[in-house]
Amino acid sequence: MKILSAQQIREADKQTIQNEPISSIDLMERAVSKLFESIDASYSDDSSFAIFCGKGNNGGDGLALARWLFQNDYFVQVFIIEHSDSASEDFKENYKRLSDLEVGVLHISAAAEIPERDDDTVLIDAMLGSGLSRPLEGLLADVVKSLNTLQNERLAIDIPTGLFADDNSENSFDVIFKADVTLTFQCPKLSMVHKDTAHLVGQIEVLDINLDEAFIERTFSLYSYLIPDQVADLYKPREKFSYKGTYGHALLIAGSYGSLGAALMSGKACLRSGAGLLTAFIPKCGVEIYQSALPEAMVISSDNEEVISGLPDLEKYNAVGVGPGLGTSSEASKTLENLLGAFDGKMVLDADALNILAANPDFVNKLSTQTILTPHPGEFKRLLGLQELKPDYLERLREFAKKHSIIVVLKDAITAIAAPDGQIYFMDYGTPALAKGGSGDVLTGIITGLLASGYEPLHATKLGVYLQGIAAHFASDETSEEACLATDVIHNLGKAFRTLS
Ligand SMILES: NC(=O)C1=CN([C@@H]2O[C@H](COP(=O)(O)OP(=O)(O)OC[C@H]3O[C@@H](n4cnc5c(N)ncnc54)[C@H](O)[C@@H]3O)[C@@H](O)[C@H]2O)[C@@H](O)CC1
Numbered sequence: 001m002k003i004l005s006a007q008q009i010r011e012a013d014k015q016t017i018q019n020e021p022i023s024s025i026d027l028m029e030r031a032v033s034k035l036f037e038s039i040d041a042s043y044s045d046d047s048s049f050a051i052f053c054g055k056g057n058n059g060g061d062g063l064a065l066a067r068w069l070f071q072n073d074y075f076v077q078v079f080i081i082e083h084s085d086s087a088s089e090d091f092k093e094n095y096k097r098l099s100d101l102e103v104g105v106l107h108i109s110a111a112a113e114i115p116e117r118d119d120d121t122v123l124i125d126a127m128l129g130s131g132l133s134r135p136l137e138g139l140l141a142d143v144v145k146s147l148n149t150l151q152n153e154r155l156a157i158d159i160p161t162g163l164f165a166d167d168n169s170e171n172s173f174d175v176i177f178k179a180d181v182t183l184t185f186q187c188p189k190l191s192m193v194h195k196d197t198a199h200l201v202g203q204i205e206v207l208d209i210n211l212d213e214a215f216i217e218r219t220f221s222l223y224s225y226l227i228p229d230q231v232a233d234l235y236k237p238r239e240k241f242s243y244k245g246t247y248g249h250a251l252l253i254a255g256s257y258g259s260l261g262a263a264l265m266s267g268k269a270c271l272r273s274g275a276g277l278l279t280a281f282i283p284k285c286g287v288e289i290y291q292s293a294l295p296e297a298m299v300i301s302s303d304n305e306e307v308i309s310g311l312p313d314l315e316k317y318n319a320v321g322v323g324p325g326l327g328t329s330s331e332a333s334k335t336l337e338n339l340l341g342a343f344d345g346k347m348v349l350d351a352d353a354l355n356i357l358a359a360n361p362d363f364v365n366k367l368s369t370q371t372i373l374t375p376h377p378g379e380f381k382r383l384l385g386l387q388e389l390k391p392d393y394l395e396r397l398r399e400f401a402k403k404h405s406i407i408v409v410l411k412d413a414i415t416a417i418a419a420p421d422g423q424i425y426f427m428d429y430g431t432p433a434l435a436k437g438g439s440g441d442v443l444t445g446i447i448t449g450l451l452a453s454g455y456e457p458l459h460a461t462k463l464g465v466y467l468q469g470i471a472a473h474f475a476s477d478e479t480s481e482e483a484c485l486a487t488d489v490i491h492n493l494g495k496a497f498r499t500l501s
């Protein structure tokens with residue numbers, strides 16, 4: 001699903017009105033029918049709603065939604081924020097339609113005029129949407145700040161008021177409506193997945209309001225938001241007439257004394273992701289542990305007792321995962337350097353492999369074009385030699401992936417995958433259950449397994465991020481987000497695969 005800019009969305013609205021054709025007010029009604037459907041499915045019949053409306057079309061949506069909710073027996077109050085003397089045409093029409101009904105409407109000229117309400121009322125933000133043209137100030141800022149102090153559940157229509165759809169680098173975050181849920185029209189907006197602002201929008205639900213498909217198709221965007229159907233399209237079921245060789249032989253280079261768990265988890269995840277065969281190349285001290293804990297894997301040990309050293313013959317492997325628990329010893333660093341020089345197949349680099357890259361900037365030039373790097377924000381910063389990630393971090397991510405013709409997965413609550421062609425794909429499948437040691441090792445293993453079994457790097461990456469997230473959801477349903485272990489995630493990979501077929 002493409003992420004379009006506010007400007008592109010405006011154009012899509014316009015084209016839809018022209019080409020379908022449909023009147024603007026009917027398009028708004030269609031959008032609001034989708035809003036109502038979603039709310040009606042999520043809230044009990046006795047819910048009450050307080051809808052805060054601005055005077056543009058976002059406010060028009062709010063007024064129309066009030067009518068739909070009222071006519072379906074929900075309790076609704078409407079507050080019109082008088083931020084402007086004028087109002088949009090569709091606002092006026094919906095105001096007229098609402099005034100025929102017995103819905104309480106209060107006009108607010110100062111934040112203090114908003115009456116107290118009980119904690120069960122759901123606050124709906126229909127103040128401003130994609131038409132926001134400057135940071136909030138005055139009345140709207142006061143209202144948003146005052147609503148943000150309340151404990152009520154909060155839902156934003158299209159986009160939380162005060163948040164720009166595209167660039168918030170000049171915005172002030174304390175005057176943005178804090179939503180638990182954002183019901184957004186047609187496509188997610190960049191600010192909803194950007195790491196500085198994603199926390200303000202809560203859970204995103206994208207409502208398809210049937211804007212001009214041909215227009216969206218030909219509109220260029222560098223950003224996409226991957227929905228489950230798009231990931232499922234990448235999935236290739238196993239063939240009946242196949243054998244272990246069909247699904248490749250993965251090599252995992254991982255582990256050091258005290259960090260063999262990382263190598264184990266990664267190996268297990270690799271095998272649970274479909275690789276036909278796995279060989280783990282680990283330091284000598286881990287051989288017995290590894291073979292008893294993961295009998296399905298073959299093991300080659302390095303000469304060194306405690307750290308990885310040397311490199312096995314690479315000829316028979318069709319994918320390599322390197323980094324989990326590796327440490328940053330000079331021996332491991334040499335191994336990585338030799339590996340990059342000798343192997344130009346599909347490869348995932350994570351954890352200490354990334355730290356070694358960061359410490360040896362010239363290694364980056366040796367990466368093959370089939371390489372996937374999977375840094376978390378801290379590793380990414382080190383890799384790029386940055387003190388901090390600025391609001392333009394997505395540009396840095398894109399440039400880095402393009403420059404080296406590799407895939408870079410910036411792991412976060414919403415993960416961003418940068419492809420060599422400059423496209424960035426956002427994947428919103430994370431859960432706080434993954435905020436734990438071992439998660440990165442598991443992802444490395446999953447992607448390595450998918451690569452070995454025949455997926456091309458970008459497909460393996462998207463599938464891998466999805467599978468880990470979904471498996472983590474299954475695992476934390478059983479155990480809780482707190483108690484969920486990386487190994488629980490591995491155990492649930494099977495269920496995650498089933499969602500693909
Ligand atoms: N046909 C369409 O165009 C559709 C539009 N829809 C809704 O329309 C919204 C966009 O509507 P609009 O373009 O009217 O935009 P908004 O409703 O976001 O508001 C625009 C108005 O607010 C003013 N404004 C902007 N920033 C301000 C600020 N900081 N302080 C005070 N006033 C400010 C603008 O000058 C303008 O008058 C979408 O977010 C969506 O909710 C939906 O109904 C779907 C269909």
Ligand SMILES: [K+]
Binds near residue numbers: 058126156
């Ligand atoms: K809004």
